[in-house]
Amino acid sequence: MNTDWVLHGESPSRIERIEAYFSGHGYTPHRHDTYAIGRTLAGVQSFQYQKVLRHSLPGGTLVLHPDELHDGMAGTEAGFHYRMVYVEPVLIQQVLGGRPLPFIKGALSADTRLYQACEVFMQAMDCPLEVLQEQDALFDLAQALQAVAGKPRARRCFDYRAAERARDYIDSRQGAGVTLDELERVSGRERWSLSRDFRVLYGTSPYRYVILRRLDLCRRLLRSGFALVDAALAAGFFDQSHMTRHFIACHGVPPARWLRMQAR
Structure with missing residues (x-):
């Protein structure tokens, strides 16, 4: 009998919150364009990340960076129970204003600042979030991610406004095909510079x-x-x-x- 399950929480915006249990194998290797930030509630949540097998235990925070390949499985026969929030990089950028996306090395953190900043999103799925509550929590989360990740090694100038115009255009197309010619035109940014900026600011390529x-x-x-x-x-x-x-x-x-x- 399959005992695996996933519950969804209510959210005022596009943020997705889930609570789930897996008895064994969870997910095959995959990647998405959001942060996946979570908390293991019980058991051992094991996953391959950057070619290393890692284990999330209760008491810490798990932060998967956008577009990083990972999987998911139970680390013991007891299975694993967890909560996760999926945050689009654009929501983090609304706080950071064009800085490179914070990267948490190794995907696991014991930092209390990050743990506390996730508290609102880690509530049970039957606890609805209010709009202002979610916005406050997003601000705290973005600041905590930035603080825990530290400064990026290299700095260069990014055209955040051009990348935002390109992202808005893609959203307006509602899944229809888009070309780099179009993105270059609507953003006002040379296509290859735009592609590089898009990856740094939103964690994935325009096509993905x-x-x-x-x-x-x-x-x-x-x-x-x-x-x-x-x-x-x-x-x-x-x-x-x-x-x-x-x-x-x-x-x-x-x-x-x-x-x-x-x-x-």
Whole structure:
């Protein structure tokens, strides 16, 4: 019998909060364009990250950087129980204002500043967040990430406004295809400089950002009752198999399994 489950918490914005339990294997190697910041509540949460097997235990904070490959599995036969919040880099940038995204080395931190800054997001899923409460918590979280990560080794000038114009344009296209010619035109920034800035400021490439916006739409459609093939086509993928490949690469599980896990 499959005892794995995932619960979702209410959020005023695009932030996703989950609580989950896995009895054994959780996720195959995947990457997404958000921070995944969490707390192991019970058991041992093991994962490969930057070619090292790491183990998250209760009492610490787990911070997976955007676009870093990772998986997930139980470190013992007891399984693992955890809560996680997925924060888009744009929300961190609204606080940091164009500085490079903070990177927590090794993905695990025992720093009390980061632990305390996550408290609001680590509440039980039946505790709804108010808009101002979430905004205050985001500010605290961004500041804690910056403080714990420290200063980046290298500094150079980034055109945050140009990257933001490109990101806004991609969002306005709602999953439709976008070219570097278009992004160069709407941002006013030379394409390769824009691509480099986009990666530093938002943690992923413009193309992957487009793909992940399609997957966001696909997940919403699946949860509203769309069939896999219909959701794939509506979200802008060529077909169901095209969507499934990207879904596994982003979420670590096939879309059908992901849908089954959405409740106890």
